[in-house]
Amino acid sequence: MITLTQISQRVVNVPDLSIDVGATAVIGPNGSGKTTLLEVCAGLTIPTQGTVLIDGTPPRKTEVAWVSSAPDRNILFSTVRDEVASPCRFAGLSCQETESAVEQVCDRLGITHLLDRLTRTLSGGEKGVVALATALVKRPTMLVLDEFDAYLDHQTLASITRLMQPASVRYLLFCTQNMALASVADQIIFLKDGQVQASGRPEDVFDQVETEGFCPLFPGMGGA
Incomplete structure (x- = not known):
């Protein structure tokens, strides 16, 4: 509670x-x-x-994970894969653990097809879901x-x-x-x-x- x-x-x-x-x-x-x-x-x-x-x-x-109201405020890295993986990398997880966590959360949110995209090419809605995946990847x-x-x-x-x-x-x-x-x-x-x-x-x-x-x-x- x-x-x-x-x-x-x-x-x-x-x-x-x-x-x-x-x-x-x-x-x-x-x-x-x-x-x-x-x-x-x-x-x-x-x-x-x-x-x-x-x-x-x-x-x-x-x-605790936070996603703001403005899509571009949530994006730090140039590719979707690096963006979603960033919390795991900052926490020192292994490459295998990180890749597994990224694949799981992106599959869950239906955005595996975005993993190799440049974040600057995403629509506002796509940026929002990528931000959501990034927030969830370490299971807050x-x-x-x-x-x-x-x-x-x-x-x-x-x-x-x-x-x-x-x-x-x-x-x-x-x-x-x-x-x-x-x-x-x-x-x-x-x-x-x-x-x-x-x-x-x-x-x-x-x-x-x-x-x-x-x-x-x-x-x-x-x-x-």
């Missing part, structure tokens, strides 16, 4: 929040603090106040996707949906404007003005948001 206690960071103020194993969608209007919450959970940002623990361990001592405990789906087509979005199956990754956290995608998650966190207004199963959160008259859920969602 991911636990957040007395968190204060920029607009975000979360006295207490628990995130179960599985896929969790973070939704909310522009400026509600979605990206900040993800950064705190991933350990990219140390909160001004409070603590985050992932199965009892701080985020920076946990294997937690995968965080920051508005990752904003530039992807339906076929590529299916790759994300498959990640929501059991045993794909222990924790998948993502913020999205796509309510259909959010509805597939195991849990939804709805933020407004940096505070958690609702948290739980998708159907329960959607019902609560509608019943209590919070800002419209579908139009104008996005941003940090």
